[in-house]
Amino acid sequence: MIFFTVLGAGMLIYWGVCTVLAFVSDCDLELFFYEKFGKSPRRLKGKVVFITGASSGIGEFTAYALAKFGVKLALAARRPNELLRVKRKCLELSNNQLSDHDVLVVPMDMTDFQSHKRHFQYAVQHFGHVDILFNNAGRSQRALWENIELEVDKQMFDLNVFGAVNLSRIALDHFNRVGSGHIAVVTSLAGVMGVPYSGSYCGTKFAVHKLPKNIHVTLLCPGPTFTNFLAESFTDKPGEKYGLQVQPTDKRMTADRCGYLNAVALVNKTKESWMAIRPIIPLAYMMVYFPILSRPNYIYKLRDSKNDTEINKKD
Numbered sequence: 045m046i047f048f049t050v051l052g053a054g055m056l057i058y059w060g061v062c063t064v065l066a067f068v069s070d071c072d073l074e075l076f077f078y079e080k081f082g083k084s085p086r087r088l089k090g091k092v093v094f095i096t097g098a099s100s101g102i103g104e105f106t107a108y109a110l111a112k113f114g115v116k117l118a119l120a121a122r123r124p125n126e127l128l129r130v131k132r133k134c135l136e137l138s139n140n141q142l143s144d145h146d147v148l149v150v151p152m153d154m155t156d157f158q159s160h161k162r163h164f165q166y167a168v169q170h171f172g173h174v175d176i177l178f179n180n181a182g183r184s185q186r187a188l189w190e191n192i193e194l195e196v197d198k199q200m201f202d203l204n205v206f207g208a209v210n211l212s213r214i215a216l217d218h219f220n221r222v223g224s225g226h227i228a229v230v231t232s233l234a235g236v237m238g239v240p241y242s243g244s245y246c247g248t249k250f251a252v253h254k255l256p257k258n259i260h261v262t263l264l265c266p267g268p269t270f271t272n273f274l275a276e277s278f279t280d281k282p283g284e285k286y287g288l289q290v291q292p293t294d295k296r297m298t299a300d301r302c303g304y305l306n307a308v309a310l311v312n313k314t315k316e317s318w319m320a321i322r323p324i325i326p327l328a329y330m331m332v333y334f335p336i337l338s339r340p341n342y343i344y345k346l347r348d349s350k351n352d353t354e355i356n357k358k359d
């Protein structure tokens with residue numbers, strides 16, 4: 045009995061501290077601690093990181109955050125010109141820590157699974173090895189779940205889930221051979237708690253939270269971030285893009301800040317890190333610790349049972 049009382053009190057204190065700190069910080073308690081007192085991303089200098097979706101948004105800014113600390117990079121995405129632009133900026137930001145040879149451009153489509161091995165091997169041959177695979181390429185969605193055509197679900201799972209799964213298996217084979225390695229996956233807070241109008245997207249993000257963990261895996265869960273995300277989002281129809289540009293007045297984390305927090309999470313090898321502007325993190329803590337709050341059915345039931353009582357009273 046005493047054991048459970050102490051355990052309960054401990055959990056309440058932990059939850060309280062997390063929630064209070066989350067109101068003053070833009071990330072979860074563990075990442076908040078590591079940013080202040082943990083290892084600096086400087087320690088990643090000389091490591092090789094393979095980043096997918098490096099041509100824009102979170103992938104691009106994570107590449108910049110790492111380049112500033114002298115991390116060697118394989119930049120993968122579909123558009124070679126955009127990757128070359130990111131490469132030039134990485135070299136500039138590295139302040140002479142990186143040479144042209146240290147930033148490799150790898151044009152590839154994540155849904156062309158047959159090509160994954162060839163592209164990953166290209167980076168391995170170029171650098172001699174890869175230390176970290178940073179699975180980031182992905183697209184969101186804006187659509188009412190009941191209207192989504194199955195083809196859209198399939199395309200989304202191909203990109204957000206099977207692309208990362210297939211490439212991670214190839215990387216794992218390499219990591220097993222060289223005896224070390226680290227896989228990171230940019231999922232989302234939408235993989236921690238459901239968000240409206242993004243049914244299949246949440247499904248893809250929850251799915252990658254369940255990757256097997258026989259190697260160190262870091263799950264990175266950003267909330268809303270300034271990127272091309274909404275412009276590129278799937279809708280309910282195959283081939284359509286949502287096409288909404290985020291506005292400077294929108295409340296979102298900058299991709300620059302998100303990229304830096306990703307670098308902190310990588311060097312400190314966190315298991316799961318959340319990052320978002322206030323007050324999304326305390327909300328996430330509440331949803332995770334009190335999941336009943338995220339079940340609208342429960343609220344409806346409460347309302348219905350109140351109505352029933354009132355009807356019964358009238359009867």
Ligand SMILES: NC(=O)c1ccc[n+]([C@@H]2O[C@H](COP(=O)([O-])OP(=O)(O)OC[C@H]3O[C@@H](n4cnc5c(N)ncnc54)[C@H](O)[C@@H]3O)[C@@H](O)[C@H]2O)c1
Nearest residue numbers: 097099100101102153154181182232266268269271272273
């Ligand atoms: N922006 C947000 O608010 C937000 C929030 C949570 C999670 N995320 C996640 O962050 C990741 C990056 O998204 P972003 O916000 O930077 O969006 P973005 O559209 O700016 O970047 C997506 C990147 O993925 C690449 N990509 C898309 N399809 C590809 C394909 N078939 N093959 C290879 N590369 C492909 C794009 O070229 C681009 O480089 C995604 O996994 C997304 O789910 C974003």
